[in-house]
Amino acid sequence: MSLGALLVSDGCARLVTINPGEIPSHNDPTWKIRQTAQPEPRTKAATGAPDSPVTGPGAAVAETVPPAATAVIAAPTASPPVEPLPFRKRPAVLKALQSPADGLGVPEDLYAVDPLLAAHRREMESQASARHSVAGGTIVLGLLCGAIAYWAISVGASHQNDPNESSRNSAGQAIFWGVLTGALGLGEIIGGIAVAASSSDPTPLQTYYRETYLAPRDPGTSAK
Amino acid sequence: MVLATGVLPGCGAADATIVFPEQGAVATGSRRGEGREVVLVRPFADQRHEDRCGMKKNGYGSPIAKIFCSGDARSSLENLLVSELRGAGFKVLRDRAQAGPSTIILVGTLEKLFVEPDLNYFTSAYEADVALKLSARTTTGLWAERHFYVKGVEATVTGSDQDIQRSFDSGIRQMVTSVVGAVANLAEEIPIVPSAGEAP
Numbered sequence: 001m002s003l004g005a006l007l008v009s010d011g012c013a014r015l016v017t018i019n020p021g022e023i024p025s026h027n028d029p030t031w032k033i034r035q036t037a038q039p040e041p042r043t044k045a046a047t048g049a050p051d052s053p054v055t056g057p058g059a060a061v062a063e064t065v066p067p068a069a070t071a072v073i074a075a076p077t078a079s080p081p082v083e084p085l086p087f088r089k090r091p092a093v094l095k096a097l098q099s100p101a102d103g104l105g106v107p108e109d110l111y112a113v114d115p116l117l118a119a120h121r122r123e124m125e126s127q128a129s130a131r132h133s134v135a136g137g138t139i140v141l142g143l144l145c146g147a148i149a150y151w152a153i154s155v156g157a158s159h160q161n162d163p164n165e166s167s168r169n170s171a172g173q174a175i176f177w178g179v180l181t182g183a184l185g186l187g188e189i190i191g192g193i194a195v196a197a198s199s200s201d202p203t204p205l206q207t208y209y210r211e212t213y214l215a216p217r218d219p220g221t222s223a224k
Numbered sequence: 225m226v227l228a229t230g231v232l233p234g235c236g237a238a239d240a241t242i243v244f245p246e247q248g249a250v251a252t253g254s255r256r257g258e259g260r261e262v263v264l265v266r267p268f269a270d271q272r273h274e275d276r277c278g279m280k281k282n283g284y285g286s287p288i289a290k291i292f293c294s295g296d297a298r299s300s301l302e303n304l305l306v307s308e309l310r311g312a313g314f315k316v317l318r319d320r321a322q323a324g325p326s327t328i329i330l331v332g333t334l335e336k337l338f339v340e341p342d343l344n345y346f347t348s349a350y351e352a353d354v355a356l357k358l359s360a361r362t363t364t365g366l367w368a369e370r371h372f373y374v375k376g377v378e379a380t381v382t383g384s385d386q387d388i389q390r391s392f393d394s395g396i397r398q399m400v401t402s403v404v405g406a407v408a409n410l411a412e413e414i415p416i417v418p419s420a421g422e423a424p
Contacts, residue, residue: 013285016274017340017353017375026355026373031410037366081326081415087256087408115253116405123398127377130390131349134379138347191346195379204374204398208405 023203030211087114088213097213104202106209114212120205127200138192145185152178237288240385242277242339244293244300245393247307250400256408257313260416261327263320264306268298268332268356278339278352278388291339291388298334301356301396305332308400309407325364325417328410333357336373339392341383350388352376352395358403360410364417370406374398 018026087093092113099109111118156174159167278291293300310316323329336355341348353375360368376395380387 014340014342014351015279015281015285015287016336016338017342017351020375020377023373023375026371028370028372031360031368031370031406033366033368035365035367037362037364037414079418081417083415084258084260084412086412116256116401116408119252119254119397119401123394123401127379127394131377131379134347134349134381137381187346191344195347200377201375204402208402211409212405 020201023201027203027207029207030215104205116208120208124200124202124205131195131198135192135196138188142185142188142192145181145188149178149182149185152181239290239292240388241292241294242389242392244304245396247304249393250304250308250397251311252401252404254404255313257309259313259315260411261317261324262309262314262407263317263323263327263329264302265320265329265331266302268302268334270298271333271335272337274338277337281341281343283343285343297337301334304400305403308404312404323363325362326414327362328407329361331359339388348383349377349379350391352391354395354399356399362414368410372399372402374402
């Protein structure tokens with residue numbers, strides 16, 4: 001079995017693409033902040049300085065200057081920046097996060113409220129579907145080879161003691177090719193099982209899920 | 225039969241051409257953009273080491289044919305990203321000069337786009353590796369970088385051109401989905417600064 005798995009797993013090396021196991025090392029799980037944003041300068045409102053020689057003591061001036069005058073001399077203030085509500089804190093998302101997790105550790109109801117997560121999941125399922133089809137075909141081919149091998153070996157074995165030398169030679173060849181075909185069939189079955197048992201790469205889905213729902217917002221790495 | 229199985233994944237030694245999927249084929253259905261402004265600076269830089277988009281190999285792992293992209297790979301990927309960012313609700317500006325303080329300015333570098341068969345003794349698959357580096361900036365001084373690497377995989381028996389195309393489509397879909405999600409998450413970190421006199 002281990003030899004069969006070795007034959008299945010080893011093959012022709014990739015020349016340009018990388019092994020699936022190396023993908024996480026080539027992916028950044030989150031954005032790397034090289035430089036944070038600089039705060040916008042605030043616009044000061046000119047309401048009359050307490051130490052102004054014209055106004056005198058601040059308290060007296062505050063009681064006597066009419067609000068309209070204050071409004072005229074005040075410069076327009078910039079609206080404060082709006083902090084967007086994180087997606088994970090939306091009510092529907094919070095509710096979905098409470099649902100039981102699937103085999104990938106993602107709450108099952110989350111796929112319905114987050115189309116991006118669902119898109120990643122669909123991709124994995126599409127790859128799995130193709131893989132299962134190939135695995136099924138490979139196993140069927142292996143069984144077919146096994147059936148042919150059984151037939152060839154049984155025919156060969158039944159003619160091994162034939163008085164005709166030519167028949168004995170043919171029987172020997174039938175057994176030989178039957179064994180080879182049987183070995184091929186066995187390899188096909190093992191290969192098909194290995195392909196069926198393999199799984200799609202969850203890196204893109206899990207990267208998105210962790211960044212969107214699990215990664216803590218560290219002030220040191222925040223974009224703000 | 226052994227020889228046939230060994231060379232079958234590489235059969236069809238003619239060069240092949242793959243096309244980028246239509247925008248509808250990579251649509252995620254997400255609306256996380258919510259009107260946030262984005263600028264995609266074009267063209268992307270190209271750091272690929274290959275002038276082709278893939279190769280076919282025989283049972284011994286030797287290249288026997290080339291796979292080419294229909295049209296310019298960079299601009300095709302840029303078009304897909306722009307269309308899907310718009311589809312996700314982002315407001316994609318055409319000109320960097322239009323960027324406001326909350327606009328995310330994306331500069332990309334295409335590092336790899338290649339389709340190659342992974343041949344084993346009894347099974348095989350076509351793999352499409354797509355690698356993209358994005359740099360995100362705002363006019364307020366934010367600068368963030370991120371590497372994306374995805375692999376589209378299509379298990380195959382015959383190694384047909386359709387399987388090559390499916391693996392490529394899978395890789396491109398994953399890249400577009402990953403980028404849209406990452407930009408949406410970055411946008412949540414950037415406060416929306418309204419223009420003077422404009423209500424937030």
